[in-house]
Amino acid sequence: MFSHQLRERVDDCEQASWREELARMSSLKLYRRLKQQLVREDYLTVADSHPQLARSLWDRRCTVDMARLRCGVADIALVRGRRCGVARQQRYCRYCDRESERNGELLWCRAVEDEEHVLLQCGAYDALRRQLDEDIADITGEERMVGSRLVRTRGIGLLDTLQSHCRDDRRAQQDAEWVLTLILAGCILREGERPTARHDALRGVVLQRCKQYCGDVMRARKAWWNAVEGESASETDDDGDDDGGGDGAVAVTSVSGSRVARRQQR
Numbered sequence: 001m002f003s004h005q006l007r008e009r010v011d012d013c014e015q016a017s018w019r020e021e022l023a024r025m026s027s028l029k030l031y032r033r034l035k036q037q038l039v040r041e042d043y044l045t046v047a048d049s050h051p052q053l054a055r056s057l058w059d060r061r062c063t064v065d066m067a068r069l070r071c072g073v074a075d076i077a078l079v080r081g082r083r084c085g086v087a088r089q090q091r092y093c094r095y096c097d098r099e100s101e102r103n104g105e106l107l108w109c110r111a112v113e114d115e116e117h118v119l120l121q122c123g124a125y126d127a128l129r130r131q132l133d134e135d136i137a138d139i140t141g142e143e144r145m146v147g148s149r150l151v152r153t154r155g156i157g158l159l160d161t162l163q164s165h166c167r168d169d170r171r172a173q174q175d176a177e178w179v180l181t182l183i184l185a186g187c188i189l190r191e192g193e194r195p196t197a198r199h200d201a202l203r204g205v206v207l208q209r210c211k212q213y214c215g216d217v218m219r220a221r222k223a224w225w226n227a228v229e230g231e232s233a234s235e236t237d238d239d240g241d242d243d244g245g246g247d248g249a250v251a252v253t254s255v256s257g258s259r260v261a262r263r264q265q266r
């Protein structure tokens with residue numbers, strides 16, 4: 001009994017000091033929102049039930065990409081600018097800048113390339129995002145009897161959610177935060193919704209699919225950079241990944257004409 005209480009007390013102290021440490025670092029704002037408890041995260045082990053997948057290099061790369069995005073250390077302008085001392089509001093997405101220039105638009109409201117921009121808004125990944133949207137709707141859809149007919153209903157619509165309050169900034173931000181939490185933490189419940197056995201069963205499948213999306217996006221970003229900058233000026237390849245080979249290599253899809261849904265200016 002005493003050892004049980006001692007363990008609980010030690011655990012409480014660890015959680016408290018971990019929270020204090022997180023609160024001190026502004027770069028971990030997103031991480032604080034995603035991680036509520038000091039426990040091993042499911043995305044690290046979600047592929048374990050599929051040994052072939054769990055052993056694949058592609059799945060490990062996706063896991064690393066998701067971890068970097070969650071922890072605020074992904075290879076994006078927000079993080080690069082932090083290292084170089086660039087003001088946060090000037091860490092622009094170069095893809096969006098180039099698209100704006102190509103379309104003859106004024107750069108009066110440029111997008112900061114942070115995690116939200118990359119995963120939810122940037123036109124460079126529209127095709128990947130549409131595919132994720134379809135897959136999540138399929139995974140979370142349900143079969144229901146309507147009269148005498150069995151009807152399959154569409155599940156969560158990520159893109160519909162992101163567009164549903166486009167005239168209301170506050171609600172649009174709440175929607176964006178929820179979709180980001182779904183992608184980076186597999187949370188398919190909105191605030192106030194109670195978890196059910198079905199939600200628990202779906203979470204792993206959703207998490208695995210979102211992890212692949214994170215990997216696809218980061219691979220596409222790197223391919224785009226390399227295509228634009230050329231080998232000599234391409235971004236430092238600090239993880240030793242190759243860009244063209246492997247089962248998971250992603251070709252950059254042409255997205256000319258696509259527009260950024262919502263620009264950030266912060």
Ligand SMILES: [Zn+2]
Nearest residue numbers: 093095096122
């Ligand atoms: Zn962009």
